Amino acid sequence: MRKWFRAAALLLAVAAMAMLFTGCDEALGGGTLRVGVKTDIANFGLYDEESGRYSGMEVDLAQMLCSELGYGALELVPVTTGNREEKLTNGEIDMMIATVTMTEERREAYAFSAPYYTDHVRIMVEESSMIEGLADLEGCVIGVRENTDHALSLVNYMAEQGMIQPVDGDAFDPETYSGAVTFRVIGTYAAVSDALESGEVDAFLADGSILSGFHDDGRVLLPDELSEQPYGVGMVKGSSLSGRVSEIIDRWLEDGTIATLTEKWRI
Amino acid sequence: MENNTATATEARVSRNRTIIRWIVMAVVLAAIVAAAMSVIGSFKLRTSEEEIYATNRIRVNTVIQTLEDGGAEQDELYQEYDEMYAAKLKNTKYYFARIDRATIDDRFARTAAEFAGMDSAAVIDAQGNVYSTWHCDYEFTRNRFNMLRSPGGDDRTTQPFNITGEDGVVRRFYGMEVAPGRILVFVQDWTKTQNTIRRMTSWGSILQHLVSVDTVSIAVSLNDYSYLYNPIDDLTGKDALQNGMEIEYLHDSYEGELTFGGEKWCAVGRQWNDAMVFVLTRATANIVDDGLLIGSISIVLTIFVLLVAAFGAIINRDNIRMGKMPHFISLIWRRNARGEKKGILNFNLDVAGKLLPIALIGVAAVAALSYYIQSLNALSSIAYEANWNTVRITDTLADNTESADVVNSEYKEMYLEKCTQIAEILEKNPYYVLIFNPDADNVHAQDVVRGDDGQVIAGLDSYGNPCWSISEQPFLRSLSELNDIEKITVFDENGRIMATNNKEWYFSVSDDPESQSYAFREILEDHQDVIAQDVSVDDEGSYRQYIGSVFHYYTVQNEDGSTAYVSLDDYNSQLAGTWEGSPILRHRGLVQISISPERLRAVTETASMYYVADHTTVHGTGFMTIFDDSDEHLCVYSRLADNIGKPAASIGHSADAFDPSGESYNGIDTLQGTRYFQTLKLTGGDYIGVSVPLSTVYAGRAELALMVLAVVAVAMLAVFLWSCCFSAATEKLYEESTDAESGRVRNEQEPFLLTMPSGKTRRVRSAAARWDAEYIPWNSKTPDQKFAAVTKVVFHCFATFLFLCILLSRAGVIPIDAINYVYEGVWSKGVNIFAMTNCAITLIMVFEIAMVIEIVIENATSSMGSRAETLGHLLSSVVRYGVTLYAIFYVLYMCGLDTQSLIASAGILSLIVGLGAQSMIQDILAGLFIVFEGEFRVGDIVTVGDFRGNVLEIGLRTTKIEDPTKNIKVFNNSTLSGIINMTKEASYAAIDVGIEYGESLERVEAVLAAELPEVKKRLPAILDGPFYKGVSMLNNSSVDLKILAMCKEGDRIQLCRDLYRAVYLIFNKHNINVPFPQVTVSYLREDEEKSDEDNAKHEIDRTLDKLTEDEEDDEEDETPVDKA
Structure with a gap:
């Protein structure tokens, strides 16, 4: 009898201890998912030095994928447009969710999911300039960042709209072009924004995602959407991940999860 | 011999094992109880958390209501500023266009800027060409300024917009067409304005007052995700997403945890326009509270359960020692080899019988105590919060008043400027005063209105419309519209109206010092140039502000005797010497404007107690009420409009709740049928009350009490079964216990067998033992006495612990609301929980101290001789009786009885008592004399009457004497007369x-x-x-x-x-004989014939008779002698 009691007592004591530790999380097994994200695009992938935190739609997407795929932890690896593909190929990252436009060449080189966001090149103007549409842009100075093809996109678009004669893409140079509009090529996006503020340029031409970071009360986006740029999750071709990720993204596009994300970040 | 030792050792070993068993069981039980209580604790935490969320849900709605009521409408203020600058443009245009048709030259920007009081101005045209600038250097041709270059025409200003310059300063651009093709541009440093507006209407100034203990309100802008207001870690203005906020939380509504600076907060958020408003409560706030609550209940529970377990252990052990085989029933048995029933698990009925009532009492006690502790806890934290709120309201009021003052002065400045501008305009343009011309076509002679002195002051046209009148002057009307002023009135040097834009032309500046307009006489009499009065409330409850400025008007006397008005320029030309006409006279008049700033009303309102009270929530459903300090304490503010104006008594407040000395009142009152926890305090001239419905206070009490009841019932049941069940092994112990030992135990404990009237027998100690101050060794105690001893020890430990808690809490080391409240809060005396707690604590403390005093006295006097001992005993009695009396009175006092009058009325009582207590007093006095005069002392051998014995004790009233046969006689001291003290000498x-x-x-x-x-x-x-x-x-x-x-x-x-x-x-x-009675018999020889026998017989008879007499005389036993 005494023996039984001892055993029971021990069991109860253990149970008591266990109860006291209720609520302790225990990490279940699983590896680490490494995702490359941007650090300087507001609302997509932005890194804040002070708090050490990433924020943005793509960051959220990475977290959601991580738990959906069953990984134990997520590691966010900062990438730039220049080095993201390299990091993917040499294995530093498992996938890149970093405003990667799915161009033809890229599609050949990597596996992509369906586009989770379709960006366009947009035109941002100051409200006080009273420019409301493409037609008002005639004679205006458009600010673009160097080494981008946005100017060409605009010109092509305007040609499509019948505003101007079509232009030869190869010979096109934004710095010298003088047609219905003129371009000012500026070194950084921030500088273009300042130029817009002071009125040096009448419009800011860039990806919508970029423009969203410079948007404020007195500025407005023209409704025109140029040059579609779908963003997708980029992975190594043939990896086991790509199939699962694509399937998940497809599902989320259908059931509105992605739409919620877009709404949340107001993009 | 050896066998005995062996058995004895065995017995001791098995006894020790029993003890270990009991200790193990106690530890396990304590662990189980701890586990159960932690589960309950987490339940309580969860309910507390739910409560917090529920309260905050209500709070956040209140906050948003406040915001909507006009506190934080920065947009409106920005709009007002926009309107103000637009008005400056319009004013300027009006001034220069209608009056001073100056060519707009290259100096115009400067002139206009100076006129309007702007730092920066420019004149441009629709293409952006610049004609004049003043501190203004922009490329107006750029598309950036398109909006500036396309005014709407007429008197419309352009849509203002901001440009952030390279220097980081935000500037706002306003434009208006002042002449065909000429746009006047004003540029304003908007950063300055932004700061001003923020200062006037900051989120902080509104949100910082909507707080409570451990609760704050924060707001996040949904435009740029920065903190509009966050007092935690000074985060106002910082980016929210990088500082504790997640973007998921920032839409619609949110409930959950937020972490700032390492601390967790329970937050409820709601979206309001372009902001997300949260109310946060520190998550740990209730943890400490709940922790203490659960902790104290657990301690109580454990103590009671362990006490019952101890009692069971004591009884069992004693029974084993006494070898008394108890009555039992076998729960589990088997048949042994001999076919007999052998119990494996038996249930001890004797112990069960003794233990059951104690266990039940324990369960009831724990349940009751847990309920009591909860109530105390809930009430005291409410009391704390309510009082905190009452204090806070004064601060809030002060802050609001300050803000209101700031806003007031800003407005004053603004409108003063307008007033002087208007005065200047009027000086240059006398056409506002048009003399009534009776010859005008549309005037009928009879349709005139004359003033008191016969002067015509108004005329009506054929339609009955006043024309060319001093009232509703069209010029003044335009001016007033442009400037958003309600009334413009121009007074002449006598204070009579010259012109006004509204119908009230009969008004004049009063001579009566009581009147409001009297102040403006100061301007007329050249004592002041401007007067800006504060906002006041007129009889209809509208807010109005009057501002006055001096202005001069110039008249000339016409040849026909009429008066004509000329302008300042004419006067200047007279001064310059170029005037050719009748002399111009200069007069000092007054321009007065009145404004009804509706927006001002909202801010001014906040500087009132009523506003603050309206926007305060206490613990969710509590509210504030305000009473004035009249005798009846009329209600001046209440959530329920019906109550306003009623005397406090009719609502249910008692008169003594209103303490004019400023002490706050805390109590539980029934107001209009519902029971509330109520505080009242005199603050700033009014009595501010906070009422919290008791149902909210006590929410969750019942469930927790039930859970505790369940736990304690289970624990008690476990202990009960454990104590009552015993196994075959224990049975052996009963048998092993030797007779000798059991006999000894019995003798030690209860040597005397007493038969009670009910027929039951009881074992008792001798009477003397009860009065013996002797310490009874543990083993000689009966189980009941052992239990009593254990309980006493536990009680003393508890009292010490309580004392420590009180010390720590009062010293602020570990503030316990309940304790602080019981001692600090001014409680209404009565049968309420705080008074009773105070009673209980005080009584425990007092009795403990009394006990300590008695022990000290005892120890001090025991070594100082018997006189000191007697004295000590007397002192102890005094202390004991005194403490009991004090306790009784204190309890009565706490219960609300007026003990002053009670003691006073005891005068008659004491007479009665005194008469009856005569003999008692006699006894007491006799006792005192005995002690002090030392007639006899404790330990003396005395004889009183025929009773001789040892003096056991000299008490206040009685003396106990014990004779050699151990009988004790109790004498009243007053009957101790004629004592023979046999101790003094040998x-x-x-x-x-x-x-x-x-x-x-x-x-x-x-x-x-x-x-x-x-x-x-x-x-x-x-x-x-x-x-x-x-x-x-x-x-x-x-x-x-x-x-x-x-x-x-x-x-x-x-x-x-x-x-x-x-x-x-x-x-x-030495061969000395101890004598015995001897009789010598001698007989006379008289008659030989007579029989010798007869004579001998005769003699023998006589001798025998004599001998018998002698025998009776002797004390000693005699050996009968027979010498016959």
Whole structure:
């Protein structure tokens, strides 16, 4: 009898201890998912030095994928447009969710999911300039960042709209072009924004995602959407991940999860 | 011998094992209870958390309501500023266009800027060409300024917009067409304005007051995700997403945890326009509270359960020692080899019977105590919060008043400027005053209105419309519209109206100092140039502000005697000498504007107690009420509009809740049928009350109490079963217990068997033992006494612990709301929880201290002799009675009885009592005298009447004396008269021994002289002697010798016996006979014929008779002698 009691007592004591530790999380097994994200695009992938935190739609997407795929932890690896593909190929990252436009060449080189966001090149103007549409842009100075093809996109678009004669893409140079509009090529996006503020340029031409970071009360986006740029999750071709990720993204596009994300970040 | 030792050792070992069993069981039980309580604790935490969320849900709605009521409408203020600058443009245009048709030259920007009080201005055209600038350098041709270059025409200003310059300063651009093709641009430093507006209407100034203990309100802008206001870690203005906020939380509504600076907060958020408003409560706030609550309940629970377990253990152990096989039933049994039923698990009915009532009492006690602790806890934290709020309201009011003052002065400045501008305009343009021209076409002679002095002051046209009148001057009307001013009134030097834009032309500046307009006489009389009065409320409740400015008007006398008005320029030309006309006279008049700033009303309103009270929530459903300080304490503000104006008594407040000395009142009152926790305090001239419905306060009490009840019931049941069940092994223990031991135990504990009237027998100790201050060793205690001892120890420990808690709490080390409240809060005396708690704590403390005092007295006096001991005993009694009396009165006082009058009325009572207590007082006095005069003391041997014995105790009232046969007689002190105290000196043991008549006295004396000293050596009780004292009596049959020995009184009787024995032995040794009665019979030889036999018989009969008489005389036993 005494023996039984001892055993029971021990069991109860253990149970008591266990109860006291209720609520302790225990990490279940699983590896680490490494995702490359941007650090300087507001609302997509932005890194804040002070708090050490990433924020943005793509960051959220990475977290959601991580738990959906069953990984134990997520590691966010900062990438730039220049080095993201390299990091993917040499294995530093498992996938890149970093405003990667799915161009033809890229599609050949990597596996992509369906586009989770379709960006366009947009035109941002100051409200006080009273420019409301493409037609008002005639004679205006458009600010673009160097080494981008946005100017060409605009010109092509305007040609499509019948505003101007079509232009030869190869010979096109934004710095010298003088047609219905003129371009000012500026070194950084921030500088273009300042130029817009002071009125040096009448419009800011860039990806919508970029423009969203410079948007404020007195500025407005023209409704025109140029040059579609779908963003997708980029992975190594043939990896086991790509199939699962694509399937998940497809599902989320259908059931509105992605739409919620877009709404949340107001993009 | 060996066997016994072996058995004894075995018994001891098995006893130790039992003890270990019990200890293990106690530990396990405590662990289970701890686990159960932690589960309950987490439940309580969860409910507390739910409560917090529920409260905050209500709070956030209140906050948003406040915001909507006009506190934080920065947009409106920005709009007002926009309107103000637009008005400046319009004013300027009006001034220069209608009056001063100056060419807009290159100096115009500067002129306009100076006129309007702007830092920066420019004149441009629709293409952006610049004609004039003043501190203004922009490329106006750029598309950036398109909006500026496309005014709407007429008097419309352009849509303002901002440009952030390279220097980081935000500037706002306003434009208006002042002349065909000429746009006047004003540029304003908007950063300055932004700061001003923020200062005037900051989120902080509104949100910082909507807080409570451990609760704050924050707001996040949904435009740029920065903190509009966050007092935690000074995060106002910082980016929210990087500082504790997640973007998921920022839409619609949110409930959950937020972390700032490492602390967790329970937050409820709601979206309001372009902001997300949260109300946060520190998550740990309730953890400490709940922790203490659960902790104290757990301690109580554990103590009770362990006490019952201890009682069970004690009973069991004693029964085992006494070998008393209890009545039991077998729960599980098996048949052994011999086919007998052998119990494996038995249930002890005896123990069950003893333990059951205690266990039930324990369960009830724990349940009741947990309910009580919860109530105390809930009430005290509410009390704390409510009082905090009452204090806060004064601060809030002060802050609001300050903000209101700031806004007031800003407005004043703004409108003062407008007023002076208008005065300037009027000075240059006298056309506002158009003299009534009776010859005008549309005037009928009879349709005139004359003033008191016969002067025509108004005329009506054929339609009945006033025209060319002093009222509703169109010029002034335009001016007032442009400037968003309600009324413009122009007064002449006598204070009479010259012109006004509204219908009230009969008004004049009053001579009566009581009147409001009287102040403006100061301007007319050249004492002041401007007057800006504060916002006041007129009779209809509208807010109005009057501002006045001096202005001069110029008149000339026409040839026909009428007066004509000329302008300032004309006067200047007169001064310059170029005027050609009648002399111009300069007059000092007054321009007065009145504004009804509706927006001002909202801010000014906040500077009132009522506003603050309206926007305060206490604990969710609590609210504030305000009473004035009249005798009836009329309600001046209440959530329920019906109550406003009613005297406090009709709502349910008692008059003594209103303490004019400023002390706050806390109590539980029934107001209009519902029970509330109520505080009231005199603050700023009014009484501010906070009421919280008790149902909210006590929410969750019942569930927790039930859970605790369940836990304690289960624990008690476990203990009960554990104590009552015993196994075959234990059965053996009963059998092993030896008879000798059980007998000894029985004797130790209860040697006397008493048969009660009910037929039951009880074992009791002697009466004397009850009064013995002697310490009874543990083993000699009965189980009940052991339990009592354990309980006493536990109680003393608890009292000490309580004392420590109170000290720590009052010193602020670990503030416990409940304790602080009981001592600090001013409680209404009555049968309420705080008063009763105060009573209980105070009584415990007082009795503990009394006990300590008694112990100290006892220990101090025990070594100082019996007089001190008696005195000490007396003091202890005094302390005991005094403390009890004090306790009674304190309890009555706490219950609300007026003990002052009680004691006073006790005067008559004491007379009655005194008469009845006569004998008691006599006893007490006698006792005091006995002690002080030392007639006898404790331990003396005294004889009172025929009762001789040892003095056991001299009490206040009675004295107890114990005789040699251990009977105790209790005397009232007053009856102790004629006491023989036999202790003071030594006593004498005296014996009388007889010797034969024929014996030689000298020989005997010699023998005694030799032997008696030897006797002294052999009898230690003899202090001195024995002494031979001589012949005491010549007795019938003996010569009696007296022998005396000195001894203690207590030894006297025994010593007498010893002396007799010693003397007898001495006589035997020396052949001294101890005499016995001798009779010599002699008969006369008279008649020989008569039978000798007859004579002999006759003589023998006579002798025998005589002998019988002698026999009866002798004390000693006689060996009957028969010599016949």
